[in-house]
Amino acid sequence: NFNVIELSKRAGISRPQLYRRTHDLFGRSPNHLIKEMRLKEAVKLIHKKYGNISEIAYEVGYNNPSYFAKCFQSRFGILPSWYYMENLRSA
Secondary structure, eight states, X not given: OOOHHHHHHHHTSOHHHHHHHXXXXXXXXXXXXXXXXXXXXXXXXXXXXXXXXXXXXXXXXOSOHHXXXXXXXXXXXXXXXXXHHXXXXXX
């Protein structure tokens, strides 16, 4: 359940200050950075054949596999299930 509040606590700064710093450094919001980290971790789990897409979605912090699929497709241009199948074929 890692979120912006948790990130700001761990960084020892307020949420507005965290937003300003991440936006200045990366040009992105903290939410966007967390989402990006989750999606990259999902790709790693797919390559490791961790489990099915729903299990991977829950493992990386998404509560809704459909929303995970939407975010994954938006980021990588392919549904996670198709990516999973392509990964199986190339192995």
